[in-house]
Amino acid sequence: MAAKATTPKETPLMKQYNDIKRKYPDACLLFRVGDFYETFGEDAVRAAKILGITLTKRGAGSSSETELAGFPHHSINVYLPKLVKAGLRVAICDQLEDPKTTKALVKRGVTELVTPGVALNDEVLTAKSNNFLAALHFGKKAIGIAFLDVSTGEFLTSEGNEEYIDKLLQNFSPSEVLVQKNTKNHFLHAFGPNYNLFYLDDWVFKEDFAFESLTQHFETKSLKGFGVESLLEGIIASGVILHYLSETQHTKIQHITNIQRIAEDAYVWMDRFTIRNLELYHSANQNAITLLDIIDKTNSPMGGRLLKRWLALPLKIESKIKERHEVVTVLTSNKELLQGFQNQIKQISDLERLVSKVAIGKISPKEFLYLKESLDAIIPIKSEAQQSSNTSLKSIGKQLHDCELLREKIATTIHPEAPVSISKGNAIATGINIELDELRAISTSGKSFLDEMEKRESEKTGIQSLKIAFNNVFGYYIEVRNTHKDKVPQDWIRKQTLVNAERYITEELKEYENKILGAEEKIAKLESTLYEEFTLWCAQYIKQVQDNANLIAQIDCLNSFAQLALDNNYVRPEIDDSFVLDIKDGRHPVIEKQLPHDVPYITNDVFLNNENQQIIMITGPNMSGKSAILRQTALIVLLAQMGSFVPASSVKMGLVDKIFTRVGASDNISMGESTFMVEMNETASILNNISNRSLVLLDEIGRGTSTYDGISIAWAITEFLHQHPAKPKTLFATHYHELNEMQEQFEGIKNFNVSVKELKDNVLFIRKLVPGGSAHSFGIHVAKMAGMPQTVLLRAQKMLKQLERSHSGNVELKPLEEELQLSIFNIEDPLLETIKEEIGSLDINTLTPIEALMKLSELKKLLDK
């Protein structure tokens, strides 16, 4: 057929490239040509920049001129991760047939599409972190979400409102998020621009399709067994994930053995502001030490990943928390047991990822040996745990599989010195396959025959420098230097002339070459078949190895808690169903590790309940240690409910269900909004979500505006929390000594201050939290104001006026209800009637901060009239 008129100079190779590239327009196509992966056009420009490789031109000067950049195929593991980490989707296009077997254009096709969220390459993955792909579906009533780490097989789903999904996204920090094309703006508006999004067509987001994909994959009739049947939106999101896997050519996924529901009710609620403020596992400053850095004493990658999960999802169920504390007690009091576990776990590789590679068929021979070593190391753990008097350890010991047959088979099948790649040969042990053993014998004896032949011919001809060697073009040949050319026998056939030498072949040499090369080729083929068969056989152990990985991860985390407690002198917290939080000599787990050696961390007591000490108002100057006290209180609660011991001399606490922390402006400018508006937005969301088991920590809320605005807002918020029937336990750190007046009026509010000693021209930080307020204020910050619940806004407005008046003369500050009754709702002035109606008709839940602000300004204008 004639070439198309539009592309007269398109070579067959470039035509093949263009045809494939058209199918993957949004991916960087790595096109295998001989020993190289090549990229063309825009892909080449991007790849050259990211990889630092040379950008050249193909067909320079012709109409089909295009950019070109490539790298040797064996460097794929070096370059691929760099491309993926730079956020690219990479389609790997391989040669689908052996170029030697065909004279025509080699068949090529995409064998894998690697995207940031679907990566199996060790160089792309981080040992102690999951690499999640997420899919999100905006349903009518809820947002469905699913997370998959294809490298470990973990598959999770949930559904809920925007705030909940936001928190999950924050916790799981997926590398890639799949969303429906037409919901792009909705996503960006709700969750921000910081996710790597990929858009899929609407038809993928259908319930029937998802249900079918999932039941087909799990080979079940329903999803009841997984406890996700009722999560319609979650199921849709999960189906999208499976669809995406097949789209990206990931079809070997039998290591995804189940799908779990993320049980919202079982875990302490922390929203994204809190996770960020507490610097649990990432911090604004990249080099800052996080809580995870301090507490992670795990010895295995899966333990590290689980600890992060436990930190993101602390428990709310008393019995479960106590079970963990009980194990930590046993391990801290029996160091031999602890050390025994730790030593064994250190010998265990990443079982989860190894077994995923079995499923995918990408496990290397060497990795099989690691798998066996890891499974061997579990045996002593199993027996120690089973013998323990602790019921949790006993149960873990019982559940651990010994995988005896698998271990035995690996030992007998895989060569003890197996290479990292099957192509290197010698992966299968001797004694497994008679044919293989025979071929290997021929191959080795053939080689020694060549050595003998070299010796013999050299003696026969008298050419001492004669050499038998091999190259890909002629195979085996005898090389003779020109000086000895005349001694070459007649029957040798000359094949190649070099500057200083001639190369010959002989009948005998060719015969043996056929034998050796034939054997080696057959060995490679046979080994790879046997290896494939063995990998398939091992796949029946996927579930058992995954169970083991999970159980070992649990022991590893509990060991980690025990080691942490021993290293840093932590104590076991007492948890019950009361509403009290009683911390004695509490410390901040991160700050205490960062102080210079000669600076002791000053411990502090914190006591809170739902009655006479519901809110503590902490005053003190900058740098006195207010934030440290707030954060350490949250961190102690969090550690306790994760199952860890805590940095204190004693802690008694009722279960906490939600932790909220808010830090006033000046640090939070990242969102580009007015800092004060951010602060108010964040605080508003607390006020709508508190319960009687919540712990609220407010740090300098209100400082982002003028003093009186700030004091008024802070007052209004505190009063709201105090009058709220839930009576959430609250710590409020502030510069405003004026707030100390609240103690007089509200029985649940108590003043404390972080003591300082005022020297002549300096202050000495004592850092002790002591009862009583401060005599004067310490700082003023300015910004603008935005959205809060209506009552708080009005109250703030009122307080501002009163305080301004009280500045010139004393005015008594009345409690909120009294004020509201007197000042707003009981007045019969027709103008105020209008205002009353206006306020009454507002739906606070749907009001945006800007709308609230505008409404407030409207009302204020009315009043000013």
Ligand SMILES: Nc1ncnc2c1ncn2[C@@H]1O[C@H](COP(=O)(O)OP(=O)(O)OP(=O)(O)O)[C@@H](O)[C@H]1O
């Ligand atoms: N209890 C303590 N013992 C020893 N050092 C402490 C203690 N608390 C705080 N510090 C040190 O003081 C520094 C400041 O503490 P922190 O940030 O809590 O002060 P702050 O009162 O909240 O200040 P600001 O009002 O500026 O936010 C900490 O970074 C830490 O180095």
